[in-house]
Amino acid sequence: MKHTPTFNESQRSPKYLQVVNAVISDIEGGVLRIGDRLPSINEACIEWYLSKDSVKRAYETLYQLGLITSVYRKGYFIAGRSSRRSHRVLIITGQLTESVKQLHDAIARHVNDEALIDICTYNYRQDLLCQVIDKHLGNYHYFLLMPHLLGTSPATVQCLRNLPGNQLILVGSQWQEVLQHGHQIRYGGEKALYEALQSQASVLKKYKRLNLVLPTAEFFGADYIRAFQQFCIRHDFDFQLLDELTSNDIRRHQAYFVMDSADLITLVDYSQQHQLRLGQDLGIVSFIENEYTRLLAGGVSVISHPSAEIGRLVAQIVGKQPGPGQSPYVLPLELQFRATC
Numbered sequence: 001m002k003h004t005p006t007f008n009e010s011q012r013s014p015k016y017l018q019v020v021n022a023v024i025s026d027i028e029g030g031v032l033r034i035g036d037r038l039p040s041i042n043e044a045c046i047e048w049y050l051s052k053d054s055v056k057r058a059y060e061t062l063y064q065l066g067l068i069t070s071v072y073r074k075g076y077f078i079a080g081r082s083s084r085r086s087h088r089v090l091i092i093t094g095q096l097t098e099s100v101k102q103l104h105d106a107i108a109r110h111v112n113d114e115a116l117i118d119i120c121t122y123n124y125r126q127d128l129l130c131q132v133i134d135k136h137l138g139n140y141h142y143f144l145l146m147p148h149l150l151g152t153s154p155a156t157v158q159c160l161r162n163l164p165g166n167q168l169i170l171v172g173s174q175w176q177e178v179l180q181h182g183h184q185i186r187y188g189g190e191k192a193l194y195e196a197l198q199s200q201a202s203v204l205k206k207y208k209r210l211n212l213v214l215p216t217a218e219f220f221g222a223d224y225i226r227a228f229q230q231f232c233i234r235h236d237f238d239f240q241l242l243d244e245l246t247s248n249d250i251r252r253h254q255a256y257f258v259m260d261s262a263d264l265i266t267l268v269d270y271s272q273q274h275q276l277r278l279g280q281d282l283g284i285v286s287f288i289e290n291e292y293t294r295l296l297a298g299g300v301s302v303i304s305h306p307s308a309e310i311g312r313l314v315a316q317i318v319g320k321q322p323g324p325g326q327s328p329y330v331l332p333l334e335l336q337f338r339a340t341c
Contacts, residue, residue, distance in 0.1 A: 015050055019058035020065075021138050027067060027078060038068065038076040065116055087115040087318050090140040092132055094124040098261065098288055099305050100146070103171070106311025107144075115318055130159040137162065142318055144169040169317060171310060173223075183317050184328035187306050190223035190230075196303055196333040197231040203337060207255040207283050209238040213245045215259040220287075228257070252276060255283030255341060257303075264288070268297050268340075284340040299338030306331040 026032040039047055044055040059076055062068045065088065069079040089107070093100045096119060108117055120136070122129040133143065143163055147170065160168065161181055168182030173189035197204070204210065212228045214220060225241065232239035242249055245256070245263045250270045258264050267284050276282045278297055285301045286293050293300040313329050 014054070016054045016058040016061065017135075017139060019048070019050070019055065020061050023058075023062055024065075024067065032078050034078050034080050036078045037074075038078070040075050087111070087142065088140040089115050089117045089142045089144060089314075089318060090136055091117065091119045092129065092143060092145045093119065093121055094146070095121055098290070099307070102288075102290060102305065102307040103310060106307040107314045108311075110311045110315030111318055126153070126156050130156070133159055133163060140167070142167050142169055142314075144171060144314060146171050169314060185310055185313055185331065186328050187310070187331040188221070188224070188333060190227040192333045193224050193227035193303070194231055196335040197227070200335045200337060201231075201235050203341070204237070204255060204283075205235075206280075207253055209240065209251070209254040211240055211242055211249070211254060211256045213242045213256055213258045213260070213263050215263075216244070220259060250282070252281050255285065257285045257287070259287040261288065261292070264293070264296070264300065271297075278340040282340075285335070294338075297340055299340065301335070301337045301339075301341035304334045304336055306333070 023032065023038070038044070038059075041052060041055050041059065044050065045052050048055070059068065063070065063076075067079055068076050070076050089111075091100065091104060091107075100119065104117060104119060107115075111117070118140075120132050122132055129145075129147075136143075145160070145168065147160075157179055160170075160179060163182065165182045170179070170182055170184045171187075173186045173192075210228075210232055212225065214225075228241075229239070231237070245258070245266055247266070247270055250256075250267065256263075256267055258267065264284065264286055267282070268278070270276070271278050271282050278284060279301075283301070284297075285303060287303050287305070289302040289304045289307075293302055309331050
């Protein structure tokens, strides 16, 4: 079957993405059916007036999505439904951090092979976020956004409203008073962290000082800092905020709340070198939870990021399954004490 996609010259997206979108649209509209043959790369270059690189990249993208298959010396064909991934999800985040990787893995576990999940960063810049959305609008079924460090200007709000509400998944609590649009999964925030600390206030009393070590790469909201300060003041804890952690900052009978893995290793190494008993002479609480923190030093105490539950909820949204209630979904933080605190 000879197939010529329709290109929109007004679109700013690359030609290869226009090929991908045109083929997807024709598959969904029944113009292209299982087993239909697409032009070879050379044929497509001539028929569609495109470069070989553009056609090759388009076919590679369609192949990765499971929408086409190739047969040696015969060409490219529309794949059977069993080969396709039915959903495409784009995670949009400020930076690729450890917590983002955890969230990606949690979603992947729940959706299995039914979805292709990509990650794109906007470097905490509003203009780049809008460019990302504009570039990929129409290329994905769902856009999962963690709007960290974003201003709530009318331009940004409109940028998010350009995404259909059934395709936007907002994760976090930063925009809950600003944008009532899309699926919203709320976690964290000042109240949630305060309540997590409050639940273990009696255990933390054994330490003379509580230290909050601010991360260098990971996003850490000002609301968390306020919650930590308010908790310490109301419970009469001596406390301090540390922009970085060095061996000179580590003292006996103090507890440290950390987000960077490097700070976590520094504390564990220091405790071993100076024969300090974790959970008694020195306390450690991590904002990161993974297999590493569960095994290190007999188990690192954590304020758990609800990535597993977020992954389950996202899978329900993607799979159009009924959730536990109407959006927004509100998830708590939990302070889990293990050997290190």
